[in-house]
Amino acid sequence: ASFSIIQELEILIGGLPAFFNNKKVYLPKISLPIFLLLLSFTAGSLFIENVSLASDISKWSAEGKYPYNALGYIKKNPLSGNMWNAYNWGGYLIWQLPQYKTFIDGRMTSWNENGKFFTKEYRLISYDPEKNSGLLNKYLSDYNIRWILDTPESKVIKYLLEKSNQNSQWKSVYEDEISIIIKKQ
Known part of the structure; x- marks a missing residue:
């Protein structure tokens, strides 16, 4: 799940320079709120994933050898x-x-x-x-x-x-x- 979210973020972030530098690109005013929502969702997903990893001693023990x-x-x-x-x-x-x-x-x-x-x-x-x-x-x-x-x-x-x-x-x-x-x- 987090991999696809990261891919979506890369696409959004990749478009930011064009959004700010190229005046010919007109994105709806809703783009920034959607971007912030996706960013929040991604950060939350990564946080939850890391918290679950921390609570699963067997998993992080194995990964840490x-x-x-x-x-x-x-x-x-x-x-x-x-x-x-x-x-x-x-x-x-x-x-x-x-x-x-x-x-x-x-x-x-x-x-x-x-x-x-x-x-x-x-x-x-x-x-x-x-x-x-x-x-x-x-x-x-x-x-x-x-x-x-x-x-x-x-x-x-x-x-x-x-x-x-x-x-x-x-x-x-x-x-x-x-x-x-x-x-x-």
Whole structure:
């Protein structure tokens, strides 16, 4: 619906320069009220569309690549222990799963302990978990991480599952196109 309205607006707006510049074009005096009415209708339609999008968490979660369906799984199958999560999902997880502590979120970029920035170490692990396996294992152990919620493309996920094939330590319990949950056995 909004696409056809936009097309109509383009036609009307395209005719405005001729209306104002060419004295030979005589449009009825009603053209401006019709234009304003269509403009109001279009603005109202776009507003309603955006409000409905905002109220449909599953729709905007999917469009924003947030793990909405994975959270449905977690709510139906509560997981015990501490979580490791994707950095970009921290705030979303705090909002949607307040009963769980997130491992990291967007507010942590400035956290500094004795000259070490937590997010720097998180990035090192995320970009090359094999090279930084000692640091990864330290965090998994120190924070008692029992499950991980991340993207299927996550190098940490791939590394732990590959390593797990050797010792069956981590197992995938949920996966969709946006997210994966692996759990320590």
